[in-house]
Amino acid sequence: MLKPLHLLTLKAVVHSASFALAARDLGYTASAISQQISALEKETGLVLFEREAHGIRPTAAAHRLVDLSTHVLAAMDDLDHQVQELATGATGRLRLGSFPTADVRLVPSALSALVESHPRARIQLEEGEPEELITALSHGDLDVALVFEYGLSPRQWPGGLTRHDLLREDLVLLRARDSGLSGQLSQLSEARWITSREDTAGARSFIRLCASVGFEAAVAFRSNNYDVVRQLVSAGLGVAVVPALGHVPGDGIEATRVTQRSAHRTVMALHRSGNSNPLLPAVLRCLRRAVPAGEPYLHPTHDE
Numbered sequence: 001m002l003k004p005l006h007l008l009t010l011k012a013v014v015h016s017a018s019f020a021l022a023a024r025d026l027g028y029t030a031s032a033i034s035q036q037i038s039a040l041e042k043e044t045g046l047v048l049f050e051r052e053a054h055g056i057r058p059t060a061a062a063h064r065l066v067d068l069s070t071h072v073l074a075a076m077d078d079l080d081h082q083v084q085e086l087a088t089g090a091t092g093r094l095r096l097g098s099f100p101t102a103d104v105r106l107v108p109s110a111l112s113a114l115v116e117s118h119p120r121a122r123i124q125l126e127e128g129e130p131e132e133l134i135t136a137l138s139h140g141d142l143d144v145a146l147v148f149e150y151g152l153s154p155r156q157w158p159g160g161l162t163r164h165d166l167l168r169e170d171l172v173l174l175r176a177r178d179s180g181l182s183g184q185l186s187q188l189s190e191a192r193w194i195t196s197r198e199d200t201a202g203a204r205s206f207i208r209l210c211a212s213v214g215f216e217a218a219v220a221f222r223s224n225n226y227d228v229v230r231q232l233v234s235a236g237l238g239v240a241v242v243p244a245l246g247h248v249p250g251d252g253i254e255a256t257r258v259t260q261r262s263a264h265r266t267v268m269a270l271h272r273s274g275n276s277n278p279l280l281p282a283v284l285r286c287l288r289r290a291v292p293a294g295e296p297y298l299h300p301t302h303d304e
Contacts, residue, residue, distance in 0.1 A: 002040070002043060002044070002069075003039075003040075003043075004072070004073065005036065006036050006037075006039060006040040006043070007040075007065075007069040007072070007073060008026075008073060009022065009026065009028075009033055009036045009037065009040070010037065010040060010048065010062065010065060010066060010069070011066050011069070011073070012025055012026055012033075013033065013037060013049070013056070013058070014058045014062050014063065014066050017055065017056065017057070017058065018055065018056070019033045019034050019037075019056065037049065044065070046059075046061040046062075046065065047059055047061065048061060048062040048065070049062060092121055092122070092277070092278065092279055093121065093122040093123075093124065093279075094114075094121065094122075094123050094124070094143050094144070094277060094279040094280070094283055095124045095126065095141065095142045095143045095144075096111075096123065096124065096125050096126070096142065096143065096144050096145075096146070096283065097125075097126045097127070097128060097132075097133040097136055097137065097142040097144070097145040097146065098125065098126075098127060098128075098133070098145070098146040099127070099128065099129060099130060099133070099146060099147065099148065100127060100224075100225070101226060101243070101245045101246050102146045102148075102245065102267060103125075103127055104245075105245045105292065106146070106166075106245075106267075106287065106290045106291065107125065107146070107290070109286075109289075109290035110283070110286040110287045110289070110290035111123060111125070111286070113286040113289060113290070114279075114282060114283055114286045117282060117286075118279065118282060121279060126141075126142065129200075129224075130145075130147035130148060130201070133145040133146070133147055134147065134157065134158060134161075134270070137161070137270060137271070137272065138158055138160075138161075138272075140272070143271060143272075143275055143277050143279070143280065143283075144269050144270070144271045144280065144283055144284070145269070145270045145271070146166075146267065146268075146269055146287070147267075147268060147270055148201070148243070148265050148266060148267050148268070149201070149265065149266050149268070150201050150202065150204070150205035150264075150265050151205070151262030151263065151264045151265065151266070152204070152205040152208040152209055152212075152262050152263070153201045153202075153204040153205040153208065155201070157270060160272060160273055160274070161270045161271065161272060161273060162270065162271055162272070162273045163268050163269075163270055164268060164269045164270075164284055165266055165267075165268045165301040166267050166268055166269060166287055166288060166291055166300070166301060167266070167267050167291045167298055167299060167300050167301055168264050168265070168266050168267075168298075168299045168301055169243040169244035169245055169264060169265045169266075169267065169297060169298055169299075170243075170244050170257045170258065170263065170264055170297040170298075170299075171205075171209070171241050171242070171243055171244075171257075171258040171263040171264060171265065172241065172242055172243070172244055172246075172247045172255045172256065172257060172258065172297055173185060173188075173239065173240075173241050173255065173256045173257075173258050174229070174230065174233045174239060174240045174241070174242060174247065174253050174254070174255055175233060175239040175253070175254055176233060176234060176235070176236045176252060176253065176254070177252045177253060177254045178236075178252070179236060179239075179254075181239060183254070183256035184256075185209070185210070185213055185241070185258055185260060186213040186214070188239060189213075189214070189215035189217075190218075191217075191218075191238065191239045192218060192220040192237065192238035192239070193206075193217040193218060193219045193220060193238055193239060193240065194219070194220060194221045194222070194223070194229050194232050194233060194237065194238040194239070194240040195217070195219055195222060195240060195241070196222060196223070196224050197222050197223070197224050198222065200224065202224070202243075203222075205265075206241055209241065209258070209260060209263060212260050212261070213260065220237065220238050221237065221238060226242055226246030226247075229242060229246070230242075230246075230247075230248065230251055230253060231251070233253055234251045234252045234253050241258060243264075243265040244265075244295070244297035244298050245267070245298070247297065255297075257296075257297060266301075269283075269284055269287055288300070288302075
């Protein structure tokens with residue numbers, strides 16, 4: 001098989017009609033150039049140069065071979081450029097998984113910045129709960145997963161994953177503005193509650209939070225959709241504790257930070273420790289910068 005290096009050398013020698021000049025242009029010795037041309041002649045079975053007393057003369061076969069190799073060498077140059085861009089993350093693909101609340105509050109800003117800095121990269125977004133995302137991440141179907149962990153419901157992540165904390169959210173008590181209910185969790189043992197589906201991290205955290213102030217909550221409604229939770233609260237159908245990303249000021253709702261110990265949720269990005277995707281540093285940077293600044297219940301973290 002013909003070697004691109006030999007074809008490049010042939011092109012330089014034909015252009016300069018001199019081994020010495022071609023060697024200077026290519027950064028080789030004249031001897032190395034002569035050896036490459038001899039190897040190419042042996043590979044092709046062609047006589048490429050007539051050796052004369054005072055120099056060399058390209059044969060018709062040499063000129064024809066240069067013409068034939070022009071498109072091949074251009075394609076190789078383009079391939080080299082594409083590989084360099086792939087290696088630096090200018091092109092390529094990144095698959096991001098995220099949970100619904102982060103999809104609303106963090107991901108759009110992060111992806112906008114990533115697409116702006118890497119316009120030819122292909123970015124895919126998948127939505128799911130942490131357990132689903134971790135499975136996909138471990139199987140190699142995702143490059144990065146945005147997940148969360150409640151302070152009152154800690155969990156162990158699978159081995160082989162690298163963790164980057166992005167922010168810590170306070171837990172926020174929501175009640176209708178005209179409800180007349182207390183903003184203190186300990187005073188709401190008789191209230192009707194709205195919380196997450198059973199057997200979720202949010203529901204487990206809520207049970208432990210209520211237990212820490214001495215009561216078991218009477219749950220009237222359950223939903224993992226914080227838009228639904230807020231609407232139910234606004235309609236006066238109950239009170240709720242949600243992480244700060246699930247709280248949007250307005251809608252006739254009054255919010256108070258829950259002050260009990262460990263009443264928070266940490267949002268983090270996970271990826272496989274061995275993942276060498278060159279877009280990883282860029283997406284982690286964009287995710288950190290997407291954390292809303294100046295909001296009273298959100299606290300960016302810095303683990304770099």
